[in-house]
Amino acid sequence: MSSSEPRLPSYLGLGSVLGVALCTLWLAVAGHLDLYINPRYSVFTVVLAAVAVPASVAGLVVVARGHGHAHGDEGHDERTGGAARLTRIALGGVAALVTIGVTAAMLVLPPTTLSARTAQQRSVDSATLSDAAGSEAAVSLLGSGSVDTSEYGVKDWAALIRQTTDTTSLVGKKVELSGFVVPGSDGSFTLTRFVISCCAVDAQPVGLAVVTDGGVPDEDQWVTVSGALAANPDQSADARIVIRAAKVTKIAQPKDPYEY
Template identity: 70%
Template structure:
């Protein structure tokens, strides 16, 4: 077997091993019910099916490639490659293998974490690009109707209503109770925030509603339940025309499913 063939063999084994490791890690996340911290639940079944197929397929590939390598070594030995080249291949292969193994071990051992308040600040909470967060105009169309049930609306839905409607006076005084984490403001107020996941945590975007309260603001990143009513934003320089005037802010545990979709 030539040196180039040995290089291809090592890379193939490493690639198949990486696929196997990631597939096993994905199945573990699904069994542990943590997969929704990384992808939108509507893709969970598809992802788990692919992972389940990838495990036996990659194992079969590893066996075939290993046998091919064993048979190839039965032939006449060829001159060994230069020591420097061998050392470079060994180092690169070892580093890649360690990174792959480390990633999988981290997936299996370390507790999964959600995106943080600091990440929300870096990604600009409530940016204009989130004005269509609900994905449809139906809530705005029905805005003036008292028969509309808003009890299931989350932060995403209310934030979209506030941004999409041109007459925010129709929303003033509307009572609501919402849960989210705290992104502190500069004037003692804070933004009640949730991450909206379209596909996976990589594309998650923070969306939030400003909250004013007479009490001390909760700590950054703390999960709270806010009970209050929508009111005109006292900060006239802000793009957000409405905020929640909180009657009560209560600390809560992080929900089992912290994202909105």
């Protein structure tokens, strides 16, 4: 490809990098970056974005100047020169629109967490979470009265239930957990959280079935469930243990809705 040919991939690529970097910095400043990535990667991501902004701007300037120099050396044909200028203007405009569009969308549209629909699509409490970090030690110590389960989250209990062969040892354990509602088909619901290893793309939903004498809250509603673990009355269900809810309280979505 000669230097006079349009360099659309260069403009679009650099413009996209600039847009993503600006959006990342905005999310960090607004305190929403943790809705998209694991907090342990936040500093690294912000540093990369801060470097990417001036680097991509410099790249766009270099590409634009390269077009100007290349066309300036090709002759003095007025029509060719006019077409070259129009090409540079068009490519620069496209790159600018991509950058402005993506950035404006991030500024205007409020950041949202993953939803119950996403949880259903990704299969709540899949086998991939059976070896969740920290759960193996909890299983081996559960028979001891000294084990403190008060800080266990949805991920910990779900992994514990999946790894325990004799679930009778879990029956009666008191729990108070928060998550969002994924309605079931039988009047129950699944108390669900997303577990993030790296970013929202790899988020895995994990949950516990809840049986309550009250009505099922709306889909995606955040609730705190207080009750005790019990054997699932539905023997045909996949979940062997459910939460027999004594109280279901609606709450606002927490600032950090994910588990890690």
